[in-house]
Amino acid sequence: MTPILFNTYRSVQGFNKRVRFLILHYTALDFAGSIKALTGSGQVSAHYLAPDPSDPSYQQAGFKQMNLFNLVDENDRAWHAGASSWDGRSNLNDSSIGVEIVNLAREDKGGMVFPPYHPQQVEAVTELAQNILARYPDISPVNVLGHSDIAVGRKSDPGPMFPWLELHQAGVGAWPEAETQRKYTEQFQQQGLPGREKMLEAFKHYGYEVAAAGGDAGFTTLVRAFQMHFRAGDYRGALDVETAAILFALLERYWPKRLALIKL
Structure with missing residues (x-):
């Protein structure tokens, strides 16, 4: 068998881990x-x-x-x-x-x-x-x-x-910053909630699959899934100011470039 040289040359940058x-x-x-x-x-x-x-x-x-x-x-x-x-x-x-x-x-x-x-x-x-x-x-x-x-x-x-x-x-997983969430809470209380299309855009930018969420039932299911993770006190799937503020605060913290694509 032809020798395999495992350590003579090693890539140091052009790869990543399977687990993401x-x-x-x-x-x-x-x-x-x-x-x-x-x-x-x-x-x-x-x-x-x-x-x-x-x-x-x-x-x-x-x-x-x-x-x-x-x-x-x-x-x-x-x-x-x-x-x-x-x-x-x-x-x-x-x-x-x-x-x-x-x-x-x-x-x-x-x-x-x-x-x-x-x-x-x-x-x-x-x-x-x-x-x-x-x-x-x-x-x-x-x-x-x-x-x-x-x-x-x-x-x-x-x-x-x-x-x-x-x-x-403990350093595991995402969570919105309280001050940023308060900022969006005040904004949505004064200006009203973003429309459904904007919310779907925000959910998609954060990572959620939104293809089945165009109708009322699908949108409620999507909001419920998000609330079970980030707003467990009320996970009925009804979009409210708190839920929207959490989502936009998460985008600002973890996906600021994506947030900039959403014109509120």
Whole structure:
């Protein structure tokens, strides 16, 4: 075989990492069900699983403390995102790391019930995310996402109980600056909300897929997905001043050149 010289010449700039996104999910199953679903013969997997240490099925499996489980090697493509899109990229399984968090979110009487996350889960997921971000610098704050962000209308995880602000304060993920948000709140209170076309332009510039959001139902679904991430106190999907101010504050912080393209 012809020798392969691995170290004689090395590219130092003309490449980047495969991983550009960190996607967070809930399992909607207990630990035992999550392990079965994520390691069995089904068409779903994730790179990591964060159990709930208070889950009886976790304790019955012999675990007494918080652990994180690596189910798929980071170099491999886990099947966690499904049909997905963010900022013009699709099939995000190709370019993401997926973290599943055990949480018994469920549908009840036609609506979703979202239980809180265990504090030890949040701490563990935060530490894991910090480690991942340190190793994959192409994962920008706006590319730390929930499944509901990349599969609008199809998914709701990790849901409105997930503490995105707490993660941001630990250096993980995006969040609007309070002063900038107040500025847009005052502007929209005085001038009125931007029209739907402007809002769709803003959502698209931030990263959301808006192709299906032209009608009333689609627009409500899009707004709801955004609110579950950034305004969890009210995620009914109704556009209001607070929601619009958060979106434009995010654009000003992370995408100022894109914001300049929107003529308010």
